[in-house]
Amino acid sequence: MKAASDIIDEIFENFEQSRIFRDREKLLPDYIPEVLPHRENEIKRLAMILAPSLRGEKPNNAFIYGLTGTGKTAVTRFVLKKLSEKAGRKGIKITPIYINIRRRDTPYRVIADIAEAIGLRVPFTGLSVGEVYKRVLTKLDRRPGVYIIVLDEIDFLVRRHGDDLLYKLTRINEDLKRSRVSLIGITNSTTLIDSLDPRVKSSLGEEEIVFPPYNAEQLKDILEERAREAFYDGVLDPDVIPLCAALAAREHGDARRALDLLRVSGELAERKGDRRVTRTHVLQARIEIERDRVAEVIKTLPLHGKLVLASIAIVSRGRGKATTGEVYDEYRKLVKMLGLEEVTFRRVSGIIAELDMLGIIRARTISRGRYGKTRIIELAADPEAINGVLVKDLALEEISGYLEAGISGKGHSLR
DNA sequence: CTTCCACCGGAAGTACCGGTAA
DNA sequence: TTACCGGTACTTCCGGTGGAAG
Numbered sequence: 540m541k542a543a544s545d546i547i548d549e550i551f552e553n554f555e556q557s558r559i560f561r562d563r564e565k566l567l568p569d570y571i572p573e574v575l576p577h578r579e580n581e582i583k584r585l586a587m588i589l590a591p592s593l594r595g596e597k598p599n600n601a602f603i604y605g606l607t608g609t610g611k612t613a614v615t616r617f618v619l620k621k622l623s624e625k626a627g628r629k630g631i632k633i634t635p636i637y638i639n640i641r642r643r644d645t646p647y648r649v650i651a652d653i654a655e656a657i658g659l660r661v662p663f664t665g666l667s668v669g670e671v672y673k674r675v676l677t678k679l680d681r682r683p684g685v686y687i688i689v690l691d692e693i694d695f696l697v698r699r700h701g702d703d704l705l706y707k708l709t710r711i712n713e714d715l716k717r718s719r720v721s722l723i724g725i726t727n728s729t730t731l732i733d734s735l736d737p738r739v740k741s742s743l744g745e746e747e748i749v750f751p752p753y754n755a756e757q758l759k760d761i762l763e764e765r766a767r768e769a770f771y772d773g774v775l776d777p778d779v780i781p782l783c784a785a786l787a788a789r790e791h792g793d794a795r796r797a798l799d800l801l802r803v804s805g806e807l808a809e810r811k812g813d814r815r816v817t818r819t820h821v822l823q824a825r826i827e828i829e830r831d832r833v834a835e836v837i838k839t840l841p842l843h844g845k846l847v848l849a850s851i852a853i854v855s856r857g858r859g860k861a862t863t864g865e866v867y868d869e870y871r872k873l874v875k876m877l878g879l880e881e882v883t884f885r886r887v888s889g890i891i892a893e894l895d896m897l898g899i900i901r902a903r904t905i906s907r908g909r910y911g912k913t914r915i916i917e918l919a920a921d922p923e924a925i926n927g928v929l930v931k932d933l934a935l936e937e938i939s940g941y942l943e944a945g946i947s948g949k950g951h952s953l954r
Numbered sequence: 955c956t957t958c959c960a961c962c963g964g965a966a967g968t969a970c971c972g973g974t975a976a
Numbered sequence: 977t978t979a980c981c982g983g984t985a986c987t988t989c990c991g992g993t994g995g996a997a998g
Contacts, residue, residue, distance in 0.1 A: 645982075645983070646982095647981085647982060647983085648982095648983095662973065663972090663973075663982090664971095664972065664973045664981065664982050664983075665972080665973040665974030665975080665980085665981055665982080666973090666974060666981065666982090667980080667981055667982080668981090668982085670974095670975095841984085841985065841986095843985085843986090862960090862961090863960085863961065864960070864961075882986065882987085883986075883987060883988085885962095885963085885986090885987075885988080885989095886985080886986060888962070889963085889986090892962095892963085904961085904993095904994090905994085906959095906960095906993075906994035906995050906996085907959085907961095908958095908959085908994070908995040908996025908997070909959065909995080909996045909997045909998085910959060910995095910996075910997095911958085911959035911960025911994095912960060912961050912962065912993065912995085913960060913961050914961080914962080
């Protein structure tokens with residue numbers, strides 16, 4: 540047994556003299572590379588759309604769609620970066636504003652982010668959307684120029700809050716006297732476009748660019764390109780990149796997934812003090828990424844969300860699936876045991892829908908004819924991972940024994 | 955063919971919280 | 977201080993609905 544300080548020293552030392560990473564940051568999701576393989580056409584298209592801004596004109600609005608990890612964000616940020624560099628050299632006023640809506644998915648937060656991007660300080664609540672919008676208008680006109688607002692992953696806004704804000708933004712130029720605003724909407728889902736107000740649709744869709752998914756070969760090129768900068772020569776086993784590419788290709792060619800996989804594989808190797816990254820690291824990285832994702836999702840669930848998930852885990856144990864009614868019964872037992880207030884059936888039904896959207900369970904509605912209509916629910920993520928996080932997170936002493944026995948099915952209580 | 959189960963899921967509303975503006 | 981804002985979690989009410997049983 541080593542002394543604790545020895546172990547810490549060892550960790551720090553290993554870290555300082557990384558024999559794996561030349562520059563780990565090159566693999567992070569927000570790094571914008573100089574070379575984007577297999578996206579030359581998309582870059583050209585977007586550049587042509589935005590070029591008029593260099594003459595001080597307002598470019599057309601654009602709609603970009605493609606599945607996650609097809610390079611939409613990277614291409615857009617790349618072109619925007621080049622554009623503002625060029626504009627800076629020519630002394631033209633172009634302001635790109637990039638907003639990712641995934642975690643800022645309400646109208647207020649989006650407009651607040653726009654405000655902040657142009658240098659306005661706004662509180663996180665207390666003002667109305669209209670008020671912030673007005674302040675943005677005056678600020679935009681006070682600093683005349685062309686503004687290009689990119690709304691990445693607008694699906695998250697529209698799905699839950701409609702397209703009112705989008706409509707407002709598409710008409711913002713009517714309220715501006717001296718500045719011009721172009722909008723670029725980015726979305727993962729093709730069906731989203733149809734759910735938009737026709738006026739928003741036609742305004743945003745002045746130009747459209749579709750990003751096709753990458754295939755395994757293309758993913759390999761992308762990974763090799765990045766790996767050259769991120770890793771030292773020769774630390775990657777030859778089968779590492781093909782494996783990462785193949786795994787990600789299965790997930791509709793998601794390049795972000797592939798890069799995550801490669802990065803975490805490297806981190807794993809580094810943490811273990813290994814000299815080389817092997818396919819074993821990749822396979823383990825896949826498990827680790829999934830476990831982290833599950834833990835993150837569960838942690839941010841409201842209390843009754845966790846309890847419903849626990850109920851699903853308990854009911855589906857052994858036979859792998861459950862129905863809404865069974866889950867609700869189990870949930871009520873759990874809540875009673877804890878002496879908590881129970882939420883309504885309707886709410887539990889809603890929670891099940893939410894868990895499904897988060898990808899932590901799979902729920903599909905079926906009809907059993909005479910025996911009614913219900914949802915068949917299964918855990919979508921690794922049950923062990925879910926159980927582990929739940930037992931730790933709920934940390935309800937009185938019942939942790941019951942939970943552990945009930946959920947994991949190991950059949951023993953710890954007390 | 956109709957019935958009818960066991961749910962689904964939309965819509966509107968409530969309570970509460972942490973905030974702003976004047 | 978008062979009036980109002982938005983976000984979250986939840987309730988109340990209620991009109992569907994796929995398909996096996998009768």
